[in-house]
Amino acid sequence: MAEAGAGMRPGARTRGLTLRFALLTGMAVGLVGISALIQELQAASTAWIVGQSHWSRAQQQAVASLQQYLDSGQPGHLQQARAQLDVPLADLEARRALERDPPDTAAARAAFLRGNNAKGDLNRLILSYRHGRDLAYFREASRLWRETDAPLLEIARIGDDLERRIAAGPIEGDQARAYQQRLQQLDLQLQDTARSFSLALVHMSSLVRLTTLIVGALSVVAIAIVAVLLARRVRIDLMDQEARFRAAFYQASVGMLKIDGGGGLMEVNQALSDLLQRSRDQLVHMHLRELLADGELVLDGNGEIDWPRQLKAGELRFLRADGSLMWGRWSGTAVPRGKQGISIFAIVEDVTQNHALVREVQHHASHDALTGLINRREIERLLEQALQQVRNEGGVHALCHLNLDHFKLVNDTVGHAAGDQMLRAFAEHLKGAVRDGDWVGRLGADEFALFLARASQDEARQVLHRVIRTLGQAGIQFGEDTLKISCSVGVVEVGADTPDVNWLMGAADSACYAAKQAGRNRVHCFNEDRMALDERRSEAERLRRVSHAIADNRMLLYAQRIATVGDPGYLHYEVLVRMRDEQGVLHGPGEFIAAVERYGMGMSLDRCVLSMLFRHLQVCPAHVARLGLCNVNVSAQSIAEPSFLAFVSDLLERNRTLAKRLCFEITETAVISNLAQAREFIDAVKARGCRIALDDFGSGLSSFGYLRQLPADLLKIDGTFVRDMQTDPVSRATVRAIAALGRELQLEVIAEWVETEVQAAQLVEMGVQGLQGYAIERPQPLERITQTALHPVRQDTHGKWLGRG
Template identity: 45%
Template sequence: MKLTSKNLTITYVVFFMLLLALLLAGIVIQRIEANRAHHMDLAANSVKMTANEISRMIGEKRRLLHIFSNYESELINAINTNPGDEEAQERLNQRVLSYFPDGFAFALADSDGFLLYDDLSGAVGELCQLKINEFAAGKSNLIQIHPNPDQYHFEIMVTTSRQDGLVFFVSFQTTLLQNLLRISHRHQHQLILLNTEKPNLIEITEEGNRYELQLENPTLTEEMAQRILARQNVPGTLWELVDIGAPATFNGFEKEVISQAGWVFLVFFISSMFMVGLILRGKTHRLRAEHALLAAKDQLEIEVASQTQQLRARKELAETTLASISEGVITTNAQGVVTALNHTAQALTGWGAKHALDCLLADILNLSDETTGAPVDLPLGQCLTADEITKLDNRPLILTQSDGKTTRIVQLSVAVINGERNKNAGNVLVVRDITEAQHMAQRISWQATHDALTGLINRLEFERRLQTAMELAHTDDAEHVLMYLDLDQFKVVNDTCGHIAGDELLRQLTQMLLEIARRTDVVARLGGDEFAILLEYCPQQQAVVLAEEIRLSVRNFRFTWDNKPFTIGVSIGVVPFNARYHDLTQILSAADSACYAAKEGGRNRVHVYSEEDEIIEQRYGEMQWVSRIRHALDEGRFLLYCQKIQPIRSNSNSSFHLEILLRMEQEDGQMMLPGAFIPAAERYGLMIDLDRFVISDTLQWMESCPPLDDGFVSINLSAQSITDPGFLEVLESQLESSGVDPCRLLFEVTETATISNLSKAQQFIERIKSLGCRFALDDFGTGMSSFAYLKHLPVDYLKIDGEFVRDIASDPVDFAMVKAINEVAQIMGMDTIAEYVEDGITLAMLKEIGIGYGQGYAIAKPEPLSNFYCALSSGNTRALP
C-alpha cells in the first residue's frame, strides 16, 4: 500500500507539474501576444497620425501655393508672356522666398509641361521634368521624392486657374519630413518612409535621407521587414510610412517572460519536490516546502514590482512627449469622458487639467461651423464614430474658449483607440490652431479682389459680379444697368501736383460715389481714372437720374492741393441690360462705347447706350477695323502703291518724284483705300506699325532700284510716329543701316499733326534732316494759323491741300489762297507741290502761278510700286502713266 500511495503521490505531482507547465506556457504566450498587440496598436496610431501630419503639411503647402499663384497672377502672367523678363524673374524669386522660406527651388511651366522659368538656371533634372510633364498631362499628381544626390527633394505642383493652366511648383528638401519623423519617434521604434513604386526602398528616416546616410543597401532587410509593426500609405504621395520595432522590443520581453516562467516553473518544481519529500518524509519536509513557496512568492512580488516600475517610466515618457507637442492633444475613453489633455490643449480650450478631466468631451470643446456659425454637436456620453470622425477631420472650425468670448480657428484630427478584441476604447483628438493662417488667407483673398488705393472691388471681381447679374437677368427676367465712368481732366491733377495728389483725389471721389450710390449697388475701380457701377434690378429712368446726380456732384466738387483748386468732370456711359444679352464682353463693350460717345459729345455728360446710335455704330466699326488691320499686317495684305509728282514750273528740277501710297487687300482680293482704315488706325494707335511697314518695304525697294536721278521718294508719317521716341530711334537705325542715300527720301507730315505737337515735331524734323533727308508739310492751308506756325518748322516743301487746288479755275478765293501760299513758300526758301491736279486747265493755272510740282490724275494715276522699275540710266526710266 505504501508503494501504491507513493506512486499515486508522484503521479499527482507529475500531473500537477504538467498542468502548471501548460498554464505557464499559456500565460507566456498570452503576455507575448498582448505585448505585441499593444506595440502594434501604438505603432498603428503613431503611423496614422504621422502620415496625416505629412499629408496635412503637403496640403498646406499646396493650398499656400494655390493662394500664391492666384495672388501673384499678374507676375506669373508677365513671365508667361516674356520668359526672359529678368525684372519679373527677380520679383518672382523674392515673392516665392517670402511665401516658401523652407523651399530651395521653384519653376514655372506651360500647360504642356515645358519650362518657362526656373531659379536653377535650367538645371532641372530629368526625373523632375518627367514629373512636371505627367502632372501637366493629368496622368499623375502623386508626390514623390526625387533621388538627386545634391538636393534630395520632393515637389508640390499646382495648375494656375488664371493663366491658361500654367504649372507652378516649389521643391522642398527632405528636412521637413525628417523633422516630422523625429518628433513622432517612440522608444525602441523606428519610423521609415518607403517608396511604394519600389517596395522596401528606403527614402527617409529620422536621421536623414538615404543619400545623406550613404546606405550600402538602401532597402529593408528581410529581418527588418519581419519587425514591421504598422504601415500606412501617405495620401497623395508615392510614400509608405512603416513603424519598425527594435529587436529588443520583442526579443527582450519574450526572453524576460520565458525566463520568469522558467523560474516560476523551476521554483514550483523544486517546491513540488520538496512537497513530495515532505509528504513522504513528514512534517519537516513540509515546512521546508512552505519556506520555498514563500521565497517563490517574494520573487514573484519583486518581478511584479519591476514590471510596474517599467510601466510607470513608459507612462512618464508618453506624458512628456504629449507636453512637448505644439498641437493640442485630448484623449477620451469609450464613454466620451476626457482622460488626458496636454498644455497646448488646455491653452486652446481655456480648461485646466484639474477641471477638464472626467468631463465629457462636448463640455470642453465648444465648436461651431466657420462659415454658418452653426454649433457642431459632439456625441454626449460616447466616443466618436467613424462617420463623425470623417466630418470633423481637417475641417476649419471655430473653437470658443471657456470664457465664452475668446475664439480660435482650429482643425481636428481624430484617431480611434482600439482596446481588447479591437473594441473601440476611446479617441485621440489633435487640435491644431490655424487662426493666423486663416486670417492671412482672408487678407490675400481680399487683396486679390479689391483695389488697394480706394478699397473698392477691382476689375476682376467686378466682372465676376457682372457675370452673375447677367445670369440673374436670364433666370429672373430682370433688368439691370451698368454705368461706366471716366474722369475728365484727372490727368491735369496728376501732372500738376503728382501721383500723391491724384491718389487722394481718387479716394475722395470714391467716398462721393459710395454716398450717392444705392446700398445694393456695386461700385468698382477698373483702373486709372475709370470706375464702374452695377445697379441690379434698376429701371433705366432711375439709373439715368442717378448718373446725372453723380455727374453734377463731380462737376461741383472742388479739389484743393497746395492751395491750388481743381475742377474735374466725368463722362458716364449707361447700358441697360436684360435677358437679351448673352455675353459679358458684349455688355462691357457697349458700356465702353457709351462712355466714348459721352466724351465725343463734349465730355462731362451722360450717354445712354442705344444700338441705333450713330456714334456708337461708328465706334463699333472702328473697333472692327482694328482687328482687320492687325490680321492684314500679320498676313502680309498691305501693299505699296506710288504716284508720280511732276515738275510743272519751268525752272524746277526736271526729275520727277514718287509718293508712296498704302493699300489694304481684303480677304476677297479687293483693294481698300486708306480713307477706310486710316481713321481707325489713328484712333487705336496702329499708325506706328503701319508707318514702320511702309518705311521698311520702301527702303528695300529703293535698295534694289537705281536712284531717280535727282528725284526723291516721298513717305507719309503720322502724328503718332513723330511724337514717339521709340519710332525715331528705329527710323534712324534703318536709315543708317540701309544702302539708300538719305537725300533721296522726303518725309511728309500733315500740318494738323505738326501744329498739335509743335515742339516734338520740330525736334523730330531737325534730327531726321541732320541725316540728309528732306521734309514736306502736307495738307497745308487747312489750319487756321498755318502761316504763323510755318516759320518754326524747317521743312523743304509745302504740299498745298487739294481742297484749294481742285477749284482754282472756278473759285477766285481758292486761286488767291494757292497763289499766296506759293509766294510765302518762295520767300521762306521752300518749294511747293499742288495736290488734286485733275485736269489740264488746273495744271496750266498752277504753272501760271509758279507752283513747283503737281500731283494728280491729270499727271499720273496711282499704281502698284512693284510695277514700277527704274532702269540703270534716267533715259530708260519708265514713266508713270
C-alpha cells in the first residue's frame, strides 16, 4: 500500500496544484466582479445625488416663477413655473411607474429623461430603485422622496388656481399675501425634505465606499494567502522534479549531457562517461568540439556553434579517449536561461554496433558469399556508373564475361566442394590480374564479370589471353586430384553509343557463348554491325517512350468489331492499344510491341491496358449491359508471372459483372513456352466467368497437340493463313482444318485479317463463326463504340454471309 500511495503522490500533487490555481483564479475573477458591482453602486449613488440636485433646483425655480407671476400677472412667468415644475413631477412619475406591478420600465425611462437625468444613468436609476429601495439608507431616501409628492402637487394646483384668478382680475391685498405665504411654506418644506434626502444618499454612498474597502482588503488578504501557499507548493514541486530529474539524469542507461551556449560541458552522467571512456570530472572541463570528429560540429559565419542546425536529431561521430570512433544517435533541446543565454540538454545513444551491422548487411547485399566478389546487383550498378561516365566524358571501357569450362563435370565427378574450391581459386586468379580502377564480380554459378577501365576491345583481348595462359599453367589440388581450370571469355566495348546495361550484359554473354561454340578456352569479341547496333538503340528509345507514355497516361484504347455469323447484332470486339508521343503523334502497336516484349515490359503494358479498360467500362453500365464479349490480349511474360495473375484476380473480384463479358487472348507461343503457368492462368480466370481465346492459332508446329491440354473457348486463326488462302492451297487447307477442328471441339473459330468480301464469303462457307478485319470494320477509339448506340455490322454489304439475306 505504501508503494501504491507513493505512486499516487505525483498525481495528487498535480491535482492539488490545479485546485489552488483554480481557487486563485476564481478569487481574482470574484474580486473583479465585486469591484465592478461596487463601482456600479457608486455610480448609481452619484446619479441619484445629481438627479436630486436637478430636482431641488427646478422646484425652487418653479416657486420663484409663481411668485413673480402673482406679482406681475404675466403669462410668461407661469409658463416658466410649469416648465421648471415638470422636472420634479417627471421624477415622481418615474417612481410611480417603477412601483407598479409589474414595473413599467419604459415609462420610467421616459420620465427620468424628462427630469433632466443623464441618458447613461437611466438604467442605474431604474435598477437601483427597483432592487435597492428597501435597503439601508436607500429605504429612508425613498420614504423622504414620497413625502415630496403632496407639496409638489399642491404647488401645481396653486399655479392652476392663480391662472384662473388672474384671468378674472389682479389679486391684491390679503389674498396675494396668503398665496405668497403658502408658496414660501411649501418651498421651505420641500427644501428641508430635499436636504434630508441628500443626507440619506450621502450616507448610502459612504456605506458603499466602506463596503468596497472591506471587501477589497479581505480579497487582497485571501489572494495573498492563496498565492503564498501556491508559490510554496510550486517551489516544493520544482525541487521534487529537480531531484527526480537529477536521479534520472545520472542513473540513465543512455548518455546525457548539459552544455552551455558556448559549447562547454556543464554536466554529464555516468553512462556518457562509460561510452566515451573518460571520467566525469574530465568531461565537464572539455568543449563539445573535443568530443566530436572533424566535420560533425556545425558552425555559423562567426565561428560559433549554429545550435538550430546542430540540434537536429541525427547520428554523429564521437571520439573516445583512445581515439577510436563511436557512432552516437544525438538529440538535443535548447533551454532559455534568461540573461545567461541558453543551455543545451542532449541525449547520446551508442549505435556503433548498428552501423557495423548495416555495413555487414550492405556488404552481403552487394557481394558473393562464396568468393567475396561483388554480385550481379553491384555489377549492374557499377556498369551503370561506367556507362554514364563515358557518355559524359568520352573514352571506352571493356566488359568481359568469363565462363568456366566443364564446371558441371567437376561438380558431378569430384563433388561440389571441389567445385566451390575451383570457383574461389578462379576468383583469386582474376583479382590478381586486374589493375587499379578495374574490378571483378561473380554473375552466378560459374559465370564471372571482369571490367577493364579505359581499355578497348583489342587491349582487353591481350589482357585476357595472358589470363588464359597463366590459368592453364596453374592447377588446383583437391585430395589426390589435380583440377585444371580453363574459361571462355566474351568481350564487349563500353562506349558512349552503348544503349544500356541490359544490352551490354547481353552482348558480353553472347560473345562468351560464341567463344564456347568455337571450342572453349578462348576469347571472342562482340562485333555487332552498325545497323544492328542502331536498331537496338532505336528499340531502347522506343521502350523509353512506351515507359513514359504509361507513366504520363498517354496510352489509348482502340477497339475493332468482330462480326458473328448469323447474329450481326451481337456486340463483340477486340481491345487494341495505341500510343501518343510527346508531340501528339499517334503510334500503332507495330511500332512498339516488339521492343516491349523483347525487353520484358509486356506485363507493365498489360497491367496498363487492363486498368484502363476496367476504368472505362465501369462508367458505361448501359454499354456493358448490351456487350456480348470483349477480347483483350495477354503477353507471354504476363502469363509466366504469378503476380500478374494476382492482379487480374483482384480486378475480376471487384468487377464480377465485367468478368462474364471478358475474353483473354493468349498467343500460341505463350502457351507453348509456359504451358504450366498458362494452364494455371486459364483455370483461374475461367473460374471467375471469363473466356479464353487462343490467338495466332496454327502458327506453331504443336498447335493441335497442345489444344487437347487447354480448356479454350475460342480459336483465332493466324491472319497469315487468311491473307494467303486465295493464292496458297496450304493456307486454305489449314483454315479449313482449323474450322473443322473448332466445330468438332465445339469451339468458336474467328478469322483475323479479313480484308475483302470474297475472303469473308469463303470463310463463312468453311464454317468460321467470327470475322475480324478491315472488311468488317476498322479499329476506332473505344469511347466511340461505348458512347454510340448498338448497330449491326454493315448489314447492307454483308447481309448474305452474315445470315441476313
